[in-house]
Every structure is written in C-alpha cells, then in structure tokens.
Amino acid sequence: MRDESLLYQCKAGAPLENHLSVQGNKILFLAANNLHIDSVLLAGKENRKFYMEDGKIIEQFFYKAQFDKIKYTKPLTIKNTSLQADASFDLRGLNLKVGFLEFAAYNRYDRETKTFSGILGSTFEIMKKQMNFTVNAVPCIDGNYGAQVSGGVLHNGVRSNFNGLIGMLERKEIDIGLADLSLTFPRIKVADFGGNVVEQPVYCLISRPGNNLQFRAYFNPFYLDIWLSVLFTASCLLIACFLLAATSGQRMDSSGYKFQPLSRWMRNLELVSFSLRSMSMKDNFLLSYQRYRTTWRLLMLTYILVGYLTVEVYNAELTSYLTSKEIQLPIQKMEDILDHNDMKLGLHRGSFLVTAIQFSSEEKYQRLWNEKVAGNEFGEIGWENDDVLLQALEENYILAGFGELALAVMGRHPCKVTKLPTEAMFPTQLGIYLQKDSPLTPLFKKELQKLQEAGVVHNIKQAIQKETMLSHKVCTDPNLKLGIQSTVFLFIIIGLGIISGFTILILEIIHNKVIPKQIGKNIQFSE
Template identity: 25%
Template sequence: MRYIHSSQSFGYLLRAEALGQKGKNVIGSKPFYNPSRVATCSQNSLVVALGVLENNSVDVAIICDSQSAVCDERSDGRLEVKSVTVNSFCDTHHLKQANHYDEALNQSGYFKFIYKWILITEDYNTVVQEQGTNISHLSIITCKHTGLINTPYLRYLGWDNFSKRRWYVNHWPPKTVEDVFPLMKYGLNGIQLTVAVNSFIHSQWGPFVMKDEHGKYTGMAIDLLCVFADTLNFSYVLVEPPDGGWGMRQANGSWTGLVGQMQRKEADVVCAALTVTYDRLPVMDFASLPYYTEHQGFIYKRPDPSAALFGIILRPLKQIVWFCVLASILLIAASFWIIGNAKKDNLFTNKLWCMQYSITTLLQQGSPQIPRSSAGRLLSSFFWLFAISWAAIYSGNLTAFLASSSLSTPFVYLDDVAEQTDYEVGTASGGSPEMFLRSTTREPYQTIAKRVFNSGDRNLYHSDVFYHLERVKEGKYIFIDYYSFLLFNQSCEYAVHKTNLEENFNFGLQKNSALTPLFDNVMISVYETGLVDRLHLQYYPKKQPLLCAQPPPSGSLRMRLHSMTDIVVLIGGSLTLSAVTLVIEFIVYWSKKYHWCIWWSLCK
C-alpha cells in the first residue's frame, strides 16, 4: 500500500501497488509520512486508519481533511491538493472525480465499484452523502467535540429497509479492514447501475429482452441480469438507446445504439441480444462466456409446386451441367461424323444419323448400327460409359428431388440463395447480420451482400423487421436474420433454414471495466449450476416438428399430383408432336399418290 502526501496539507491518497506500477499519480507528488506532525483528532484517526489498511489488500482509499485542504485541477489534467482556509469542497470534489481518476489510468469503474474510499473530515454534510451514493464502499471518520476531548466516529454508507442509502455508525478504533468497511463482503453494496437494453414487442423479438404494453421487461437476458444483481448485490435502472439501434460504426469513429452508449459511458452494462464482433471490441468489453449461441438464418414463402411445369425434370442438375451435356452430344456427333468420313463409313457420314446416334446412346436406347472403324467403336465405348454414369446420377438426383419435396423448399443453404435470381434478398439494418454482410469478403456472403446493398433498393436493408416479414408474405423475397427470431414465424407456408454462421450473445460492459471480471465469475457459476440450460429450455421448449402433410410410411415414397405435372405435360407434348408429324406424313403420302402437291418440295 502506498500513500501520497501533498506538501502543506493533510490530503492523502492511498494507492495499491498495482496502480503504482503504472507510473501515474492521480493526486499529489512525493510519498511522505511524518508521525511527529500527527496531533489533531483527524491526524490521529489517519494514523489508525493507515495502521489498519497498511498491510491489507484494500485497493484504494481516499483520505481528505476538509478543514485544511481544497482540490484544484492542474493544467496537465492531474489533481493537486493545496492548503487554504476552511472548506469542505475537497471531499465532494474527490467523490465527483471518481470517473476522472479511472480515465487517467485508462480504466473504467474501479474507483466507483472496486476501490474503497475513506474520508477523514470534521463535517459530513448532505452534499458529501449525495456524492457518496455513486461510490460502492465509502466510510467517513468524523471527530465529535465532547468538551475538551475530540472523539472519532466511523460511519459507513449502507442501505436501509426502504432501499435508500444512509450512514451507519461502527465502533472505534477499527482493528481490521472489515471494521473500516463492514459491507465490503456484500459485493457492490447495493449501488445502482445503469443497464442499457434494446426491447421489442413480445411477438417480434424473443426470448432475450421483451417489453410488454405496461413497460415491463422480461426475457432470458433479464432473468440473468437479476441473477447478476442478486449475486453481486447491485440495483439497476433500465434505459434504451435513443436511436433504438444495436450499434453501427459511423464515418467519424463514433457508434450508434447500445455500443454508442458504452463508448460514451452512458451506461454501465448492456443486457440485450448483442453480438460480439471484432469491430466492437475496441470500444467496449464483453463477458467471456455467452449466455446464448445464435445462428443466422433465412425465411421465405414456399412456392406453389404446381407452378413449375418443367422444373422437376430440369432441377436435379444445374444449368451448367445441362449445358455440358448438350455440348457433349454435339461434340460426340461431330467426332462420329469426322471419323465416318475419314474411314469411309457410309452410315456415319450423315450428320443427322450421327446426331441421332449420340442422343440414343445418351438415353441408353442403343442403335442397330454401330461404327465399323476401330476409332469409332473406341469413341462409342467411352461415350456409353459416360451415358451410363450420367443416367445413374440423374436418376438418383431426380428420385431424391421428388422424395424431399424440394419444389416447396428450393433453398436450403446460402449458396442456393446466392445462385438464384428469382428472389430478392434483404436484411434488417443496424444489427450484426448487416455488419457481417458489409465487412465479409467470403463467398457466398459477398455475392448476397452485393445483391442487398448494391441493388439501389434501400428497402432491402430497411431497419424494421416487420417490413421484411410483410415482403416475405408477398412472396419472392428472402429475409436474412437471427434464426431464433425467424422461428417465431415458422409455419407450413414459410420455410425457415439455419446457417452455419454462429454469433454469441454476451453481456456488454464499458472498455476496461472493473465489472468485467465480476460478471465473468458469475457467468461461470451460472454455467456450472446449469441455470443457462434451464433458461434455454424455459424459453425454447422442445417443440414437435411441423407436420404440414401426413408423412408416408417408412421405406415408401408418396408421389403427389403436382410432382408429376410436368412429366404428364411432357408426355402430352410428345404425343401432340407425334400426331402433328403423322398428319404431315399422311398429307405427303396422299399428295404423292394423287398428284395434288401442296408444296413442290414435299412431292420430290
């Protein structure tokens, strides 16, 4: 323990060695201690207090004699105690400057929440008491004049039965640190913290922080906040950010929403579904353990399966695969034609026959005629192997496609969302999903981000989630947001899918806050006792999966009418085309027979 004395006064600052190692003096100059000068009651009280605190692990104690000292702020930002006439300003000034001391040491809340304060004064007035309500542990030594004897009294700040802070008297002289600070074993001693929350209506955002029509807050995070308050012994008042945002960095380096409140030190704790991101870490702290691990997800309205006529035949393979298959048919047909002409294979010198042979081979229909040349047969053998493999892959994909009813759930992964062009994609602004999409360079997220932010439609990142949900109801719209929130809107009409992107929801605190290790210890205890798991089950009870249709018996595949629509249409189109061809051939035949040609070219 170090104490610093400022010359020609009795103003002292006791500091722990840990602070002394930082090389910063908040008050005063050289260390000084002279017992011979201790004569008055206040000075004797100072000697007693020093003797008790000298060899104990008390973090900090401020000692100030208001009868002989006043505090002044120097040009370099430090505070200096100067000798003046009787004035009680020094007491209140030090209490008011608790945050200033923390800023000088690049920390937050240590002088208010952790360090212990002692004021040695002959008068504690209402001003001192009002300022003392901002300090967790504050004791005052007062000398009372009783005739020719000055008797010291030790008072400490505590709580009464009406939840109001008041002074209590303890015996003198103190023998232990517990005698000086009787309430130090009760955590933060009931100090009131400002807790920032971001609340929503029950049906919109849950189950983390919810606010009903009467202004009452509930939710998983609020329940945990009550556990923190009971364990650490503090009260709290809830405030919401004026802009209602979560936290977005502005061009000038400032932040909006909850993160902005932490940056400006307008609140002590953030209790909300706030995500830990690398961008936010330089301006605020987070508890080491999350109370919930969230995933990003997306929701869209299921399309009408009967609307896609030929989709079921073409969808098992991507467009690029179909293009490669068509290119292979043309390439193989051209190769047969070249080989046929080179080897004088009369049948394969006909271009149409080469094309027909390639198509029938791919469809595994075969042909009574095969190439006569060795080169043609070798090419035919490898093409047959390709056709067998392609047919097996296509048949398997088509069967799986019909079994999984992917016509009603065309998008399962974000890669599917990035590749499609029929649906617009949007996300709510001001939150972690928008921050991630704007900052990532990975695929498919970068492609999705370009479609959202470079489309020219600012409504694609509208701040109101209700707006996005309304667009989802209209159809042809995909909304990306937190999976737990989207589950509230899951139904047979809408498809909700979870992505692999994990986000941790933590309690937030000011940068280098003294409360951070305290919250970490409580969070570890919460996990060890299983409270987090019980809260998850309370707010996320296990639900039965949606049964939008009666599932088929095990091992069977139930086909629905709309699954066969395009196949029936294809067969009908083939029959129609065959009928038209038959009519044309019939006309050509009778034209030749009775010499009443309609087109001269058909009669030749």
C-alpha cells in the same frame, strides 16, 4: 447521499487489537481518541455498501468510536484478489438507466410490472435482485443493436461511431445495454462487455425448395457443366458419324447386303436418329456401310459406353432427387452465393454482421458486401416483420440471422423456410454491455459468475429453449412431402407430345386425303 440508504455489515470476528472489539453480528469498533481511522482493520468483505456520486461509485464505511460515530468514504477500487467467491455487492440506492431491445427468446419487457424476462432478461432480473439496485428502462432509440456507421451517429449534440444500444452507451445516454448483444472486437473499443450469458450461432435462412413449380426439376440431377460436357461429347460423336458416313460409300441393306441408295436428307436424318438412340441406350442398331465396318463398330461401342454411363448415372440421380426426403439445397454455405448471380445476401440491420462484413479485410467478405449486399433492397433487413422476411426469401435472398431469432422464423414457417447446413460464422457470446471503463463492470461480471456456478443461468436457458421448441410448428403440406411440384416438367413434356401428335395427325390427314383429291382434280381438268 441518501440518508439511511446504506449500511455496512460483515461477519463477526475475533478482537482485532487491544483498542478494538467486535460485538454481535455487526462490526462495532471501540477506539481510543488518538486512534486514527485509517488504522482500523476491516473484519470481512461481505455485504459491502456503495452509492453513486458524480458518476463514480463510492464505498461507505461506518464505525462507532468510544465517543462519536465516525464515518468516512473512499472511491471504489476493484482488484481481482479482493473479489472473493462468496462476496455480495449491495448497490441499494443506485438507479441505473437500462436501454433494451426485445426478442422473445432472449429479452422481453413487461411495461406493467416493469420487469424483464427471457434468457438475458431473467438473468438480469436475478442480478438486480441480488445486487439490490433499481432501473429505469429506456427503449433503444433506433431499434438497432449496434453497428459501426460511416460518419457516425449524431444524437442530442453528441456523436458516436455506433448506432443502436452500443451507440447509446458510447454517448453515455444509458448505463447498461440489455439485449442479445454479441461480443465483438469493434464494440469493446467503445463499451464494456459484462460477461457471457449464452452462446449464439449465426444461421443462413433460405427459401425451402419445393414450394414453387420446378420447371427444371428433370435437369437438376446434373450441374450445368456436366450437361455441357455431355452435349459436347454427343456433338463430337455426331460430327464423327457425318465424316465417317461421307467416306464410307453407300448404305447397305442389313438383310440382303444389297446397295440401297438413300437421299441426302434421309441419310442425315438416319445419322441423327442413330446418334440419339445410341446415346439414350434405346434400341441400339449398327449402320451397315460398304467401308470401315470396324470403325463403325468402334464408334457404336463408344456411343454405348458414353450413353450407358450418362443414362444410368442420370436415372440414379433423378430417382434420388425426386424421392429423397432430404432437402436438396442449391448452396451449402453463405459464401457459395458468390457463384450464383441470381442470389443475394440479407444481413440483420444494425447487427455486428453488418460491421464485420462491410469493414472486413478478407476478399470474400468484401465481395459479399459489394456484390450481394450494398445497394440491394433487402441487403440490410429488420427481423420484426415475417412478411418482409418471406418476401426477401421469395426473391432469392439468403438471410443471415442469429440463433433463436432465426430458428423462431423457421418454427413459424416450417414449409417455407429452412437453413443452410453450414453456419455463417462461429457462435458468438451474448451478454449485457456497460459504459466503457464503468466501475460496475467487474461487479456484474462477478455476480454473473456466481449465478453460472450455481447453475441458475443454465436452468433459465433450458426452460426458455424448451418453451421455444414447443411453440415451433411442423410442416404438414402434402404437396411438399410428395414433391408434386417437381413433376411439372414431366406434364409439360407430355402436353407437348400430345399437341405434337395431334398436329402431325392433322398434317397426315391433309396430306393423304386433301392433296390427292386436289391432284386428281388437276389431272381431270388438264385432260
């Protein structure tokens, strides 16, 4: 116990008993010699005084008797009924070891002033001032928040089930863990949650579409199964054309209705041309055969119907895709990556997401861990370096990140990063953690409740979030806005068409000039 470090004060009240009286603003008990100290009544619950001894919090009381100063102590026992709304807890002389992790929006530590800031940090500083204790700030030993680890973590001869700040609390290396720590069931088995300061969503970040050259942009309006269905339908109609043409006799001239025999090659080429032109709704024409004229007309009507629906829907989807200002994402939620073999999932290293997915009993989360996370380069990724995050996104990873942390990455790289519309999980509660069954836990919860009821925590959140939003950038890439990357395929087709045209032109020149001359020479030579 430190001398003169503790005082007991409470509101003055009326005389308690014949042998007791109250004088001034401090309690002053005048008792007879035979009055036992246990029978002295307390006159209030405000400004209670405590100190730490052998890892326990002791409450200290001072009374003045008629002849001598009387003092006694007893271990602190907290009951919900004793925590009045206006109670204030003075922990003067108590020095707490606080482990911390830094992130700008939630918690920052100034090593010169030795103070915390951010939503959680500022709230903690107010609680420290109100409760009158001091701290010894200790950085997290491994940079992790606290995830359950197979085999545990051994540090200084003590093993814990968790790493990070939660592991430090579990091994009793610190008294308080100060970071944007989420409330989860596995964590509260080994540590106490000190109360909800702010709720935090879980966002899934994805590489913003449109930054890379879109070679398949003109195929994107339809999904693969639709393209396969269209191809299957067109193939069936083409086979029907070949079968019908094989039994319909000779092709007739549409003007004179005279028999006009065609070679097998030309007949096949004509059927393919008829199929393509009818499906694309370009210059439809009817093949005139001797037999089955009605059947041919029905076939053509089928072509027109299928082609019209396909072409019109495709044109509408393509126009919407190329001109829409909204981002067209390949997936809508995290679980959708199970249907995409080229996509992988990156979890925030050391966060509760790793524990939640790795040890989940749900089949979809087990598949996510085994197929998309485990063994991959960025399956568990730190969020300290933006270059690493951008590299993972470029390699088609979906990154699951937390609230302001994820939004800050989007704010710094608005042209490269966006988020899925559906959050990965329900918002989680953030707050400080204390050692399991710590006597400080009810005191911190009560003090936090007072600050929330007074609107202090809300004002801190509003100020920090406004500051964060003002620091976000806006995408100004003109190519991304115009969607030029999506038109690359069109230029490829134009280029191939030009090359094909010149190739055919050269072949025609050779056929019309070189070959006849060669034939003429051969004839002269033979004569």
